[in-house]
Amino acid sequence: MNARPSGGRVVALPSHGYFSRRSEVYRQPSSSPKKYLTLDTADPAGFPLLLGGYLRPLTIAYETWGALNEAKDNGIMIFHALTGDSHVARHGPDEPAGWWEEMVGPGKAIDTDKWFVLAANAVGGCQGTTGPNSINPDTQRPYGIGFPIVTIEDMVRAQREFTQRLGVERWKAVIGGSMGGMLALEWATAYPESVDRALILAAPAAQPPHAIAYHEVGRQAICLDPAWLGGDYYGRTYPVQGLATARMLGMITYQSPVLMEGRHGRKMEGSRTIPHWFGPRFAIENYLTHQGYKLVARFDANSYLYLTRAMDLFDLGRNRGGVARALGKIQAQVTVLGVSTDVLYPAAGQRALAEAMRRAGAAARYEEIESPHGHDAFLVEEKAMAGVLRRFLG
Amino acid sequence: MNARPSGGRVVALPSHGYFSRRSEVYRQPSSSPKKYLTLDTADPAGFPLLLGGYLRPLTIAYETWGALNEAKDNGIMIFHALTGDSHVARHGPDEPAGWWEEMVGPGKAIDTDKWFVLAANAVGGCQGTTGPNSINPDTQRPYGIGFPIVTIEDMVRAQREFTQRLGVERWKAVIGGSMGGMLALEWATAYPESVDRALILAAPAAQPPHAIAYHEVGRQAICLDPAWLGGDYYGRTYPVQGLATARMLGMITYQSPVLMEGRHGRKMEGSRTIPHWFGPRFAIENYLTHQGYKLVARFDANSYLYLTRAMDLFDLGRNRGGVARALGKIQAQVTVLGVSTDVLYPAAGQRALAEAMRRAGAAARYEEIESPHGHDAFLVEEKAMAGVLRRFLG
Numbered sequence: 001m002n003a004r005p006s007g008g009r010v011v012a013l014p015s016h017g018y019f020s021r022r023s024e025v026y027r028q029p030s031s032s033p034k035k036y037l038t039l040d041t042a043d044p045a046g047f048p049l050l051l052g053g054y055l056r057p058l059t060i061a062y063e064t065w066g067a068l069n070e071a072k073d074n075g076i077m078i079f080h081a082l083t084g085d086s087h088v089a090r091h092g093p094d095e096p097a098g099w100w101e102e103m104v105g106p107g108k109a110i111d112t113d114k115w116f117v118l119a120a121n122a123v124g125g126c127q128g129t130t131g132p133n134s135i136n137p138d139t140q141r142p143y144g145i146g147f148p149i150v151t152i153e154d155m156v157r158a159q160r161e162f163t164q165r166l167g168v169e170r171w172k173a174v175i176g177g178s179m180g181g182m183l184a185l186e187w188a189t190a191y192p193e194s195v196d197r198a199l200i201l202a203a204p205a206a207q208p209p210h211a212i213a214y215h216e217v218g219r220q221a222i223c224l225d226p227a228w229l230g231g232d233y234y235g236r237t238y239p240v241q242g243l244a245t246a247r248m249l250g251m252i253t254y255q256s257p258v259l260m261e262g263r264h265g266r267k268m269e270g271s272r273t274i275p276h277w278f279g280p281r282f283a284i285e286n287y288l289t290h291q292g293y294k295l296v297a298r299f300d301a302n303s304y305l306y307l308t309r310a311m312d313l314f315d316l317g318r319n320r321g322g323v324a325r326a327l328g329k330i331q332a333q334v335t336v337l338g339v340s341t342d343v344l345y346p347a348a349g350q351r352a353l354a355e356a357m358r359r360a361g362a363a364a365r366y367e368e369i370e371s372p373h374g375h376d377a378f379l380v381e382e383k384a385m386a387g388v389l390r391r392f393l394g
Numbered sequence: 395m396n397a398r399p400s401g402g403r404v405v406a407l408p409s410h411g412y413f414s415r416r417s418e419v420y421r422q423p424s425s426s427p428k429k430y431l432t433l434d435t436a437d438p439a440g441f442p443l444l445l446g447g448y449l450r451p452l453t454i455a456y457e458t459w460g461a462l463n464e465a466k467d468n469g470i471m472i473f474h475a476l477t478g479d480s481h482v483a484r485h486g487p488d489e490p491a492g493w494w495e496e497m498v499g500p501g502k503a504i505d506t507d508k509w510f511v512l513a514a515n516a517v518g519g520c521q522g523t524t525g526p527n528s529i530n531p532d533t534q535r536p537y538g539i540g541f542p543i544v545t546i547e548d549m550v551r552a553q554r555e556f557t558q559r560l561g562v563e564r565w566k567a568v569i570g571g572s573m574g575g576m577l578a579l580e581w582a583t584a585y586p587e588s589v590d591r592a593l594i595l596a597a598p599a600a601q602p603p604h605a606i607a608y609h610e611v612g613r614q615a616i617c618l619d620p621a622w623l624g625g626d627y628y629g630r631t632y633p634v635q636g637l638a639t640a641r642m643l644g645m646i647t648y649q650s651p652v653l654m655e656g657r658h659g660r661k662m663e664g665s666r667t668i669p670h671w672f673g674p675r676f677a678i679e680n681y682l683t684h685q686g687y688k689l690v691a692r693f694d695a696n697s698y699l700y701l702t703r704a705m706d707l708f709d710l711g712r713n714r715g716g717v718a719r720a721l722g723k724i725q726a727q728v729t730v731l732g733v734s735t736d737v738l739y740p741a742a743g744q745r746a747l748a749e750a751m752r753r754a755g756a757a758a759r760y761e762e763i764e765s766p767h768g769h770d771a772f773l774v775e776e777k778a779m780a781g782v783l784r785r786f787l788g
């Protein structure tokens with residue numbers, strides 16, 4: 001049960017604000033191929049979280065493609081990135097395209113004629129799985145910042161319980177990029193006997209400090225927005241400008257200087273969205289502003305706070321004697337991907353992760369996509385990614 | 395005449411804000427070795443600006459070290475970076491250290507026993523030179539966003555008129571890093587006959603789009619702060635959180651991932667400055683928050699908007715038929731410096747700038763500092779910088 005903040009209502013922005021445009025705020029799509037499963041937990045307090053607190057109930061929203069075979073051994077799990085969701089690809093022509101539309105489907109690199117594909121919205125998200133916009137049973141109001149801190153470990157443990165309920169004990173492959181790559185890595189480490197192959201796309205074994213730093217600035221921007229209201233904005237206001245600003249910064253780190261140079265350069269355009277006094281705008285500014293607004297229309301600001309924090313808190317070596325020992329637990333065949341221009345998780349770090357896996361005894365390969373698209377290449381470079389996936393699934 | 399926003403008064407922050415601490419806001423130092431000169435302009439409207447508008451009066455705040463010789467040919471001009479000022483070094487033991495204290499002084503790399511050194515606060519700044527916190531003669535109130543857009547070209551033209559008033563027609567050297575490097579480059583191009591040598595530290599010939607993008611996010615954060623009040627906060631409120639957030643982002647781009655990894659890693663600390671609900675903080679977060687507050691205590695938020703915009707608008711090739719033709723005007727001997735880990739103006743771009751100068755016929759050398767300190771290396775790597783300066787001044 002998710003509250004719909006402001007129900008898609010148009011929110012007036014303060015007149016002195018940098019954004020002078022009005023923007024529609026996020027609402028969930030009205031028709032959706034999503035399924036929901038609420039976990040029964042052994043503990044009556046609910047689903048316990050690593051850093052304290054419980055979730056009660058914990059509902060997982062998910063989508064599936066293809067059919068699970070009788071042996072239940074043809075399953076592939078895909079994990080979304082920070083602002084993604086379970087909608088990886090269409091189920092039919094009426095649906096909007098998914099975020100990996102060209103990768104998943106009949107005859108595609110992840111062939112749904114062959115594989116049973118599952119994608120769940122992460123715990124703490126805003127696309128159907130329990131998150132800060134869900135109803136807190138203790139108050140009968142949305143959690144807001146009353147939501148407990150969740151970790152990548154919690155997300156994976158919830159997914160493990162949930163998929164066992166579906167009857168799948170062993171996965172042919174776990175696949176994810178960015179935050180989704182952290183989930184795939186945690187799956188392969190926490191449940192080594194359950195994962196045959198793992199594909200880690202542009203994701204580290206522990207969030208590096210510069211990535212924490214970027215996230216922290218984005219969170220500051222959200223909390224700086226007077227419409228954030230201490231996280232209690234549901235049905236009242238919406239921190240449009242704060243979330244849009246956080247997204248603008250995110251986009252810079254997901255792309256690359258060379259991409260921006262080639263696409264936008266120093267081109268200038270008329271000013272429509274900012275006050276006259278600051279004159280014309282650069283195309284790169286308008287592009288980022290547009291991207292910021294686009295996210296506002298589909299994402300909950302508090303989820304942005306919680307999921308970025310989960311990423312920051314990710315350290316595969318926690319409670320496992322360090323990253324090297326954690327990697328030693330992996331039994332899956334792993335492919336680690338780096339992107340030549342990734343500024344968030346540079347290729348050198350991805351290569352080093354694959355090497356560390358091999359030193360720890362895991363069967364790890366490294367692949368690199370040569371692309372100007374930076375971190376986002378795993379979403380954008382469809383042809384290269386299809387090749388990575390085909391080689392990975394063998 | 396600069397208004398002192400809030401006169402150093404403690405400003406209450408909104409209780410729901412991310413920053414729960416109170417912070418003292420910026421005030422100018424009470425005692426200062428600064429001198430002031432107000433330009434008489436031929437045009438009674440005032441000093442005309444490239445993109446429209448006038449400044450009337452235009453006062454320049456500056457400091458000098460050493461003595462101008464009789465031939466008036468031993469002058470070196472140093473230009474500060476975005477949030478710097480004219481206080482490059484102490485004049486005596488009672489003064490606070492300057493931002494290049496170890497570089498400038500008797501017997502130092504820029505030897506004030508030999509050279510007459512001048513540094514002025516940039517137009518649009520907040521350290522004594524006319525800027526958005528100065529009194530607008532038309533309203534008798536601080537300009538705020540009524541301040542016209544200023545460019546690097548305007549700053550340099552004002553400095554040219556000002557230094558001619560001091561009787562100096564020709565400079566032994568112009569030196570600057572980051573925004574200061576843009577000023578040095580513009581000086582060498584606009585007044586080629588007046589500049590013997592130019593040292594361009596970690597600064598481009600035209601602001602690249604990714605740097606514009608980072609700046610834009612910082613500006614958004616400032617304008618997002620309800621205390622910004624459309625720029626009209628002087629004597630009323632102060633956008634502490636907005637400016638601190640902009641500075642946090644700036645600091646990320648001035649350092650490097652490898653520096654943050656080595657200095658802070660994933661170390662966690664207690665939470666003192668953010669609400670309990672978000673749990674402990676990473677050391678990198680506390681460090682950046684601290685840096686954000688430090689800037690708030692010494693810098694005007696509107697100047698941050700105007701000076702970042704001046705940098706974004708910098709294109710040496712504007713009105714000169716492009717960068718290559720502009721570089722062809724330079725007569726000075728130029729050294730361009732890159733820093734191996736600079737994420738704002740990567741070393742490859744600095745090297746390319748020196749090569750473009752040589753292709754254009756200028757006498758240009760390239761030097762690179764191997765350092766984890768990123769963009770800030772020209773401020774931090776004192777030993778390496780002293781070497782660069784000694785080689786540069788020959």
